[in-house]
Amino acid sequence: MSPRRQHASASTITEVAKLAGVSIATVSRVLSNHPHVSDEVRQKVLDAVRQLGYEPHRVAQRLRARQSRLIGIIATDITNPFLNTVMACVEEVFFARGFTVLMSNTNADRKKELNYLSMMESEAIDGLVITPTSENVDRVAELSEKGLPITVVDRRMTAGRVDVVLSDNVAGARAATEHLLRLGHQRIGHIGGPLHLTSGRERYEGYREAMQASSWPASPDLVHFGDYRRESGYNAATELLQSDTPPTALFVANNLMTLGALNAIHDQGISIPDDIAIVGFDDMPWARSLNPPLTTVAQAVEEIGYRAARLLMARIEQPDLPPRTEVVGTQLMVRASCGAKNPLPSP
Amino acid sequence: MSPRRQHASASTITEVAKLAGVSIATVSRVLSNHPHVSDEVRQKVLDAVRQLGYEPHRVAQRLRARQSRLIGIIATDITNPFLNTVMACVEEVFFARGFTVLMSNTNADRKKELNYLSMMESEAIDGLVITPTSENVDRVAELSEKGLPITVVDRRMTAGRVDVVLSDNVAGARAATEHLLRLGHQRIGHIGGPLHLTSGRERYEGYREAMQASSWPASPDLVHFGDYRRESGYNAATELLQSDTPPTALFVANNLMTLGALNAIHDQGISIPDDIAIVGFDDMPWARSLNPPLTTVAQAVEEIGYRAARLLMARIEQPDLPPRTEVVGTQLMVRASCGAKNPLPSP
DNA sequence: ATGAAAGCGCTAACAA
DNA sequence: TTGTTAGCGCTTTCAT
Numbered sequence: 001m002s003p004r005r006q007h008a009s010a011s012t013i014t015e016v017a018k019l020a021g022v023s024i025a026t027v028s029r030v031l032s033n034h035p036h037v038s039d040e041v042r043q044k045v046l047d048a049v050r051q052l053g054y055e056p057h058r059v060a061q062r063l064r065a066r067q068s069r070l071i072g073i074i075a076t077d078i079t080n081p082f083l084n085t086v087m088a089c090v091e092e093v094f095f096a097r098g099f100t101v102l103m104s105n106t107n108a109d110r111k112k113e114l115n116y117l118s119m120m121e122s123e124a125i126d127g128l129v130i131t132p133t134s135e136n137v138d139r140v141a142e143l144s145e146k147g148l149p150i151t152v153v154d155r156r157m158t159a160g161r162v163d164v165v166l167s168d169n170v171a172g173a174r175a176a177t178e179h180l181l182r183l184g185h186q187r188i189g190h191i192g193g194p195l196h197l198t199s200g201r202e203r204y205e206g207y208r209e210a211m212q213a214s215s216w217p218a219s220p221d222l223v224h225f226g227d228y229r230r231e232s233g234y235n236a237a238t239e240l241l242q243s244d245t246p247p248t249a250l251f252v253a254n255n256l257m258t259l260g261a262l263n264a265i266h267d268q269g270i271s272i273p274d275d276i277a278i279v280g281f282d283d284m285p286w287a288r289s290l291n292p293p294l295t296t297v298a299q300a301v302e303e304i305g306y307r308a309a310r311l312l313m314a315r316i317e318q319p320d321l322p323p324r325t326e327v328v329g330t331q332l333m334v335r336a337s338c339g340a341k342n343p344l345p346s347p
Numbered sequence: 348m349s350p351r352r353q354h355a356s357a358s359t360i361t362e363v364a365k366l367a368g369v370s371i372a373t374v375s376r377v378l379s380n381h382p383h384v385s386d387e388v389r390q391k392v393l394d395a396v397r398q399l400g401y402e403p404h405r406v407a408q409r410l411r412a413r414q415s416r417l418i419g420i421i422a423t424d425i426t427n428p429f430l431n432t433v434m435a436c437v438e439e440v441f442f443a444r445g446f447t448v449l450m451s452n453t454n455a456d457r458k459k460e461l462n463y464l465s466m467m468e469s470e471a472i473d474g475l476v477i478t479p480t481s482e483n484v485d486r487v488a489e490l491s492e493k494g495l496p497i498t499v500v501d502r503r504m505t506a507g508r509v510d511v512v513l514s515d516n517v518a519g520a521r522a523a524t525e526h527l528l529r530l531g532h533q534r535i536g537h538i539g540g541p542l543h544l545t546s547g548r549e550r551y552e553g554y555r556e557a558m559q560a561s562s563w564p565a566s567p568d569l570v571h572f573g574d575y576r577r578e579s580g581y582n583a584a585t586e587l588l589q590s591d592t593p594p595t596a597l598f599v600a601n602n603l604m605t606l607g608a609l610n611a612i613h614d615q616g617i618s619i620p621d622d623i624a625i626v627g628f629d630d631m632p633w634a635r636s637l638n639p640p641l642t643t644v645a646q647a648v649e650e651i652g653y654r655a656a657r658l659l660m661a662r663i664e665q666p667d668l669p670p671r672t673e674v675v676g677t678q679l680m681v682r683a684s685c686g687a688k689n690p691l692p693s694p
Numbered sequence: 695a696t697g698a699a700a701g702c703g704c705t706a707a708c709a710a
Numbered sequence: 711t712t713g714t715t716a717g718c719g720c721t722t723t724c725a726t
Binding site for chain 1: 403426431434635639
């Protein structure tokens with residue numbers, strides 16, 4: 001690393017104290033609204049603060065106070081509309097409560113996750129919302145056991161004292177698959193999420209349950225797994241469509257992969273829903289502007305975000321609460337892509 | 348705020364020193380790879396570190412070292428695909444260089460922006476990438492003048508010593524509008540971005556230039572402004588379409604508003620491109636899966652992200668560089684939504 | 695090659 | 711009501 005200059009340091013509490021003619025302790029008291037300060041002194045200090053444009057040095061504050069009013073969010077993919085909406089909701093809630101929210105993007109990379117985890121820890125955050133890269137990130141369990149309030153979103157965690165908010169993935173996936181079965185499909189393909197995530201497993205499970213209960217249990221060649229990114233959806237769909245006996249319908253485990261699958265289908269000049277029906281997981285505000293309007297299993301995104309915030313807030317205030325898991329229902333948004341005859345008008 | 352327990356504090360450098368039988372200075376040296384340490388001592392220290400699971404306290408480190416290897420990103424809307432992709436790129440570059448990247452979401456709210464700005468400052472970040480809420484955020488100029496390396500993305504800033512990366516908005520908007528004119532449209536509507544952002548003004552300007560140069564200069568009732576969010580695009584489109592003399596074509600200034608406009612058009616049962624043609628700003632990977640495939644002015648998103656990172660890195664290493672502004676070209680992706688007869692196949 | 699010690703800017707316990 | 715002072719955990723001279 002090459003040389004680096006410090007940017008001019010701001011004024012310190014000492015300078016404020018000097019200018020106001022008081023001790024630094026008094027300045028500190030004024031700034032943290034302690035009761036026992038005379039109005040006169042308070043005013044002098046405030047004036048000095050304004051005059052110098054003083055702002056407390058948060059790093060120093062944190063070193064002493066060990067309480068940061070800082071909330072961390074660690075997400076696997078900030079470009080995922082589901083995740084970034086959840087993040088925005090969490091931020092909104094905590095900001096309104098006077099917290100500052102720091103976010104980071106692991107890109108589903110375990111090394112990055114570890115790095116951000118320890119960076120958040122040493123920033124002395126008061127709480128963490130995370131979508132872990134897998135269900136057994138020891139560091140998360142460890143931190144939660146050490147007493148750091150943590151809420152896990154979108155997937156379950158096996159270890160640690162963490163709160164969890166997620167959708168009812170099995171039911172959602174089952175509903176999607178049953179819907180396709182009801183429409184007469186027999187060869188229903190599934191583009192699944194990573195099996196090291198409970199969401200991937202649960203959505204797959206819902207699909208399998210539905211198929212099993214039907215007269216046409218899923219054959220393995222109908223199932224491809226991706227990594228929740230667009231490209232993997234594109235690739236999986238391409239392979240599925242080019243197989244000898246392609247599926248007549250597709251259930252895709254998340255938003256980005258569905259978008260990829262859509263592109264793949266369009267590239268092959270195949271028509272939806274006539275040649276192939278498709279149902280995605282995760283609704284998007286513009287799902288009905290897709291070609292054709294996309295049938296999806298809608299997760300209650302905002303609700304998940306707000307619940308995550310609420311759970312975390314509760315644990316911050318009361319660290320000894322028993323760990324809770326909240327499961328939020330999903331809703332099947334029937335639009336044209338599944339080929340249902342009379343799709344209800346849907347938002 | 349209610350009571351809050353500290354989560355068990357990790358081991359400190361003192362404990363490591365004690366266990367290794369050396370001074371804390373030596374531990375510090377080992378950890379920062381100083382040359383003059385005997386291999387024997389180094390090994391002892393490393394062992395102690397491992398044994399205690401010691402991790403340096405970054406807050407304390409920062410208080411002394413005044414160099415954090417921390418990069419901040421402040422964005423107006425993390426749910427915007429353009430912005431979050433840029434953010435992901437910046438993160439990627441800096442993480443690879445050993446920096447930790449902290450992001451925050453202002454939701455285009457000036458108060459939040461100010462808060463995050465001073466929070467980033469007092470975290471002693473080494474550099475900042477920001478999409479400011481307006482071109483005259485004094486605090487940004489101030490920080491840059493104080494010596495904090497700052498790169499502004501997507502919009503220009505009038506004050507401060509900052510680097511800037513943005514698209515050639517005027518040219519992009521002009522190209523989009525001219526394309527529609529060439530297709531024979533005369534009443535071309537524009538859903539613009541906020542005029543307090545240079546991107547909003549420049550895209551409007553490109554549209555106006557093109558119209559002016561045509562035989563059908565834009566009438567004011569053809570222009571509505573939104574706030575770059577989906578709802579505003581929906582509302583603007585709805586109003587435009589319900590006017591007495593609705594436009595036959597629409598040029599929309601960003602991705603989210605275009606998606607909103609699309610929804611509005613679909614809700615009114617109007618057909619694209621027969622009844623109305625539409626061109627959006629910002630391409631999206633799934634633009635061709637929209638109904639119909641969407642013609643857009645594609646910004647070089649990744650390129651913008653990487654350039655922003657490069658500019659910032661350069662300034663961190665060499666703070667006295669003169670401020671630079673880099674303008675990146677756009678590309679018109681012709682698809683079906685504009686009604687062009689033979690849209691080229693496009694990715 | 696190693697250690698002692700001086701702070702970084704702040705908070706809070708203790709004195710006055 | 712206000713001031714003095716002891717650290718928080720670490721880096722970095724300055725000695726040795």
